[in-house]
Every structure is written in structure tokens, then in C-alpha cells.
Amino acid sequence: MTERIREFLRDRRERGIDEGPVLVVDLEVVKDNYTAFSKALPDTRVFYAVKANPSPEVLCLLAKLGSCFDTASVAEIQMALAAGATPDRISYGNTIKKERDIARAFELGIRLFAVDCQPEVEKIARVAPGSRVFCRILSDCAGAEWPLSRKFGCEPGMAVDVLEHALKLGLEPYGVSFHVGSQQRNQHAWDRALASAASVFKECGERGMNLSMVNLGGGFPTKYLKNVPTVKTYGNAIFKALRKHFGNQIPETIIEPGRGMVGNAGMIETEVVLVSKKSEEDDVRWVYLDIGKFGGLAETMDESIRYPIRTPRDGDAMAPCVLAGPTCDSADVLYEKTPYPLPVSLEIGDKLLIEGTGAYTTTYSAVAFNGFEPLKSYHI
Ligand SMILES: *Cc1c(COP(=O)(O)O)cnc(C)c1O
Numbered sequence: 001m002t003e004r005i006r007e008f009l010r011d012r013r014e015r016g017i018d019e020g021p022v023l024v025v026d027l028e029v030v031k032d033n034y035t036a037f038s039k040a041l042p043d044t045r046v047f048y049a050v051k052a053n054p055s056p057e058v059l060c061l062l063a064k065l066g067s068c069f070d071t072a073s074v075a076e077i078q079m080a081l082a083a084g085a086t087p088d089r090i091s092y093g094n095t096i097k098k099e100r101d102i103a104r105a106f107e108l109g110i111r112l113f114a115v116d117c118q119p120e121v122e123k124i125a126r127v128a129p130g131s132r133v134f135c136r137i138l139s140d141c142a143g144a145e146w147p148l149s150r151k152f153g154c155e156p157g158m159a160v161d162v163l164e165h166a167l168k169l170g171l172e173p174y175g176v177s178f179h180v181g182s183q184q185r186n187q188h189a190w191d192r193a194l195a196s197a198a199s200v201f202k203e204c205g206e207r208g209m210n211l212s213m214v215n216l217g218g219g220f221p222t223k224y225l226k227n228v229p230t231v232k233t234y235g236n237a238i239f240k241a242l243r244k245h246f247g248n249q250i251p252e253t254i255i256e257p258g259r260g261m262v263g264n265a266g267m268i269e270t271e272v273v274l275v276s277k278k279s280e281e282d283d284v285r286w287v288y289l290d291i292g293k294f295g296g297l298a299e300t301m302d303e304s305i306r307y308p309i310r311t312p313r314d315g316d317a318m319a320p321c322v323l324a325g326p327t328c329d330s331a332d333v334l335y336e337k338t339p340y341p342l343p344v345s346l347e348i349g350d351k352l353l354i355e356g357t358g359a360y361t362t363t364y365s366a367v368a369f370n371g372f373e374p375l376k377s378y379h380i
Pocket of ligand 1: 183
């Protein structure tokens with residue numbers, strides 16, 4: 001984790017600033033991540049998934065570096081535009097959109113939309129005539145620590161009908177998209193999805209539609225407790241899979257990294273509010289922090305994402321703890337099924353650092369549940 005963040009926090013402490021939990025994001029790391037993606041997949045355009053961290057600082061930096069943006073709402077489109085992206089660098093990638101939001105996006109200049117069924121195609125045809133659409137196909141998300149279920153996408157066979165419907169209604173059937181599941185630790189997960197994508201290309205071709213683009217989605221991981229393969233490893237595996245399924249007719253490709261772009265750039269500083277036991281004999285301590293599920297750590301749901309935590313007492317003897325947030329909701333427990341090892345010497349008031357928290361934290365924090373303020377953030 002970056003020395004710049006530690007220095008920022010040290011300086012804040014010396015000046016006596018203490019305003020509760022805070023996320024600090026190092027923009028140098030975001031820049032390095034963008035460069036790594038561009039190098040690992042040189043012929044692929046990067047559409048940063050805005051929802052992972054929509055701060056103006058991150059968006060402006062990425063816009064300057066040449067990134068495109070994947071958005072899910074009119075508000076996100078406006079944020080990307082405000083950061084300096086032109087409409088041709090923005091996709092409206094949510095498959096679930098109100099017709100009036102599609103109309104507004106069209107007014108703003110957006111011409112690239114995701115669909116996964118015919119009714120969505122019809123909305124776009126009505127209010128965004130002539131636009132490009134790509135159809136999202138289902139993916140089983142095996143190997144992902146934060147899978148995306150069956151909420152988005154359709155069976156590949158149906159995608160062909162959806163795209164044909166788009167053509168009939170005057171839209172441009174542009175390609176296919178999928179998402180192999182977030183925090184995808186298996187670089188080969190793209191292989192099967194690309195086999196399905198290639199089958200859609202083939203069948204569309206037989207019906208006289210020549211698709212141009214495969215949207216490879218996100219899924220690129222952040223290192224939490226377990227090691228993850230490098231971006232280069234993912235790039236190589238994806239390129240091999242493209243060759244295998246598309247031969248020498250590799251289509252235009254895009255990726256939509258969210259977590260992989262910003263996750264490792266951020267660190268949350270939190271404070272120990274209480275250390276207690278449920279009985280004298282209990283050998284598992286309960287450690288309560290001033291941040292929990294409602295303060296930004298929503299991805300600890302089902303204990304899916306296990307963040308690395310640093311303490312000022314690392315090196316002392318460790319013992320497992322139940323780790324919980326500060327609110328009066330019993331769901332606000334971070335790790336209990338698999339208790340988290342922390343130093344035995346841990347005390348009330350200790351400041352802990354939660355690493356890998358640059359993605360999916362600020363926007364998941366509640367506005368004022370129990371009167372706790374939303375997670376503050378600094379981008380340095
Ligand atoms: C959330 C999302 C992403 C980003 O996923 P990561 O796993 O964070 O990289 C990309 N594309 C779409 C359509 C998404 O909804």
C-alpha cells in the first residue's frame with residue numbers, strides 16, 4: 001500500500017484532524033492501473049465502470065489518460081461528461097433503463113446502449129433511433145468472489161433474436177457483451193464466455209448481420225488477502241481465447257474494469273470503538289469499528305470480500321475476532337462465520353487501515369443510518 005496515503009494520514013493526525021472513518025485514494029495507483037490495462041490488451045478500448053468509484057478526481061484523471069466510460073444512469077453519464085469525456089466515449093451499459101432516461105442520454109449524445117431482451121430494444125428504437133446496441137449474454141460467473149447472478153443477460157441463442165429485432169427497428173446490432181463476475185480470480189473465465197460470444201457472431205452472420213464488437217466486461221480482481229494473477233496474465237489469456245474462438249477475425253473489443261482500476265488505490269482508516277466478550281469464558285473477542293456494512297463495507301455481505309487489515313500492533317500475538325460495525329443493526333457484522341485474526345493487544349482507540357478499498361465503498365455507504373455520516377474520501 002502506498003506510502004503517499006500513509007503520509008497523508010500521518011499529516012492529518014499531526015494536525016489533529018479526526019473526522020471518523022476516511023477513504024484515501026492514491027491517483028498515482030489509478031494511473032498505473034490504467035497503463036497496465038492498456039499495455040496488457042493493446043488493441044482493446046478501456047471503458048471504466050463508473051460505479052466502482054465515481055469521484056470527479058478519478059473520472060478526470062481517466063478522461064485525461066484517454067479512457068472511455070461505462071455508465072448505468074443519466075447521472076453517471078453527466079459525471080463522465082463533466083470529467084471531460086465526449087459522448088462517443090461513453091456507453092450506457094445498464095440493461096435496465098427507463099425510456100425517458102434513454103431519451104435523455106440520446107439528447108446528451110450517447111449512441112451506444114446495452115440490451116438483453118426485446119422490450120429494451122423497443123425502448124431504444126423509439127427514443128434513440130439509429131443507435132448502436134450490444135446484447136449481453138449470461139455467464140455462470142464460476143470463480144468469481146462477487147458473482148453477478150442471472151439478473152443481467154440472456155441465453156446466447158436468444159441474443160441473436162434480440163439483435164435481429166434491433167436491426168428490424170432501425171438500430172445497429174453492434175456486438176455482444178458479458179461479465180464473468182466481479183473479483184474473478186480465474187483468468188480463463190473469459191474462454192467459455194468468448195465461445196458463447198463467437199456462437200452469437202456466427203449465427204448473426206448466417207442471418208446477414210455482421211457484428212463488430214465484443215465487450216469483455218469487468219471482473220479483473222484487486223489483491224485482498226489472497227494473491228491474484230497480474231493484469232498481463234489476464235491479457236494473455238483473453239487474447240488466446242479470442243484467437244481460439246474467432247481465428248484471424250478477431251473483433252473490436254472493449255473491457256470495463258471497475259474494481260481492477262481503483263480497488264488497490266484506496267485505503268480506509270478506521271478506529272476501534274470497542275473490544276468486548278460475550279462471556280468471561282468466551283475466547284473470541286468482538287471488535288467493533290467505526291465503519292461497517294452501512295458505512296461503505298457492503299461487499300463484506302456473506303463475507304464475500306475479505307479485506308486485508310493493518311494495525312499498529314502487527315507483529316504481536318494474534319487471535320481470531322468477530323469484526324463488526326458501529327450501527328444498531330445486527331446485520332452490521334463484517335466477519336463472524338470466519339473470524340478475523342487481529343492482535344491480542346488491540347485496544348479501544350487504535351487506528352486500523354483497511355486495504356484495497358478504492359472500489360465499491362463510498363457509493364455503498366448510507367447517507368445517515370443511525371446518524372453516521374457517509375464515508376468521507378480524499379483523492380490525492
Ligand atoms: C459493475 C460492472 C462492471 C465492473 O465490474 P468489475 O468487476 O468491478 O470490474 C463492468 N461492466 C458492467 C456492465 C458492470 O455492471
